[in-house]
Amino acid sequence: MLVDNAQLLRPGFERTGGPIEQHPPGGASSASQNLKLTPAQRRVFADLFAIGAPRPVAQASLADDLRALLKDRLTPVLAGWTENSLWVGKSQLATVMRCEGQLAADASQPRSKSLPLPTAIGIVVHRAIQLTHTHPGRSCDEYVKAAIQGSRSEQAFEAFWLEAPDHIQSDVIVAAASRLISYLDSIPPLQSSWSPRFEEPISARIGSLVLAAKPDLVLGRPRPDGRQTMLLCDMKSTDLRDYHLEEAHFYALIGTLRYGCPPFRSCVLSLTTMEWTAPDIDASMLYAAAERVIEGTTRIVEVLTESRGASLVPGRHCSWCPSKSTCPSHEAWDQAGSPSDPTMYAIGAAPVTITAEAPRQMVSAPSSRTEENPYSF
Numbered sequence: 001m002l003v004d005n006a007q008l009l010r011p012g013f014e015r016t017g018g019p020i021e022q023h024p025p026g027g028a029s030s031a032s033q034n035l036k037l038t039p040a041q042r043r044v045f046a047d048l049f050a051i052g053a054p055r056p057v058a059q060a061s062l063a064d065d066l067r068a069l070l071k072d073r074l075t076p077v078l079a080g081w082t083e084n085s086l087w088v089g090k091s092q093l094a095t096v097m098r099c100e101g102q103l104a105a106d107a108s109q110p111r112s113k114s115l116p117l118p119t120a121i122g123i124v125v126h127r128a129i130q131l132t133h134t135h136p137g138r139s140c141d142e143y144v145k146a147a148i149q150g151s152r153s154e155q156a157f158e159a160f161w162l163e164a165p166d167h168i169q170s171d172v173i174v175a176a177a178s179r180l181i182s183y184l185d186s187i188p189p190l191q192s193s194w195s196p197r198f199e200e201p202i203s204a205r206i207g208s209l210v211l212a213a214k215p216d217l218v219l220g221r222p223r224p225d226g227r228q229t230m231l232l233c234d235m236k237s238t239d240l241r242d243y244h245l246e247e248a249h250f251y252a253l254i255g256t257l258r259y260g261c262p263p264f265r266s267c268v269l270s271l272t273t274m275e276w277t278a279p280d281i282d283a284s285m286l287y288a289a290a291e292r293v294i295e296g297t298t299r300i301v302e303v304l305t306e307s308r309g310a311s312l313v314p315g316r317h318c319s320w321c322p323s324k325s326t327c328p329s330h331e332a333w334d335q336a337g338s339p340s341d342p343t344m345y346a347i348g349a350a351p352v353t354i355t356a357e358a359p360r361q362m363v364s365a366p367s368s369r370t371e372e373n374p375y376s377f
């Protein structure tokens with residue numbers, strides 16, 4: 001750690017609440033100087049965590065209103081879903097909004113038990129970051145070693161690790177160390193008073209629909225006065241992509257439903273570029289996120305229950321689609337030179353058959369880690 005925890009908990013910082021409540025003498029600038037932050041950390045401290053800045057107060061009925069909207073519009077849709085629960089996470093939502101055929105293709109695939117390399121790296125990095133908070137003062141090498149040791153208690157990771165030849169294990173160690181250092185040099189040391197949580201599962205149930213998320217970092221706690229005091233942050237080792245803003249708003253919607261009050265910020269942060277999606281959250285963004293959930297859930301139910309055919313919309317995402325070799329839409333788009341506008345190669349309602357034994361389980365995975373959406377790090 002770059003500063004010790006005693007320094008972080010000096011007078012002027014409250015012990016309860018989130019990054020939101022901090023009003024150190026001299027303001028955020030003075031506080032960041034006292035903490036001896038790197039330039040990148042100072043930027044996150046001031047511009048993203050916004051230490052010392054006032055927080056908005058959400059309309060008291062906002063969470064209830066959003067829940068009522070979702071319930072009204074989705075109750076008839078979910079009547080067609082015969083299982084007890086339909087879990088929907090960001091991956092399923094993004095997939096069905098991109099190409100319904102890909103959702104059907106994914107659902108018909110047996111679930112792979114082997115861990116892809118990016119996923120294995122992500123598991124180690126997440127654990128290492130958590131260790132930097134719970135066990136400050138150690139070297140990056142020690143964190144990575146301890147993280148690998150801990151990860152081996154997970155069956156899938158242990159199988160990956162035992163099968164991995166030396167050079168793959170080396171790739172994991174090197175990549176994890178690199179990402180950990182990027183994190184430590186870019187994110188201010190997390191104060192206990194900010195109530196940091198790592199990969200905290202949050203979910204919200206609407207009838208049989210369960211919206212689920214696991215943001216990499218959550219700061220702050222809900223307040224009785226309705227101030228928006230939470231910050232949700234998902235971190236990526238890639239640069240930012242178009243769909244990351246929708247992911248951040250999806251997380252904010254679940255947080256709002258879960259806690260009864262919206263976060264003041266929700267973002268996806270790239271550790272590669274140290275950029276983040278526009279973080280402020282307001283009611284209009286949450287309503288837009290709710291509309292996307294309604295449309296996406298409707299599509300998921302219709303396609304997976306085979307009550308209608310699936311639309312096929314080709315694009316870059318075809319590269320990881322299980323149907324790539326047989327899909328007529330992809331073939332036509334590919335032969336045309338893969339133009340950026342795929343509209344004329346889309347097919348409206350291709351018949352689908354969900355052949356996997358339990359496609360609902362695929363949709364039910366709240367933290368599905370697929371090729372197109374590898375583990376956040």
Ligand code: SF4
Pocket residue numbers: 099100101102105312313314315317318321322323324327328329330
């Ligand atoms: S190959 Fe492309 S267009 Fe065809 S189903 Fe898969 S993602 Fe959709």
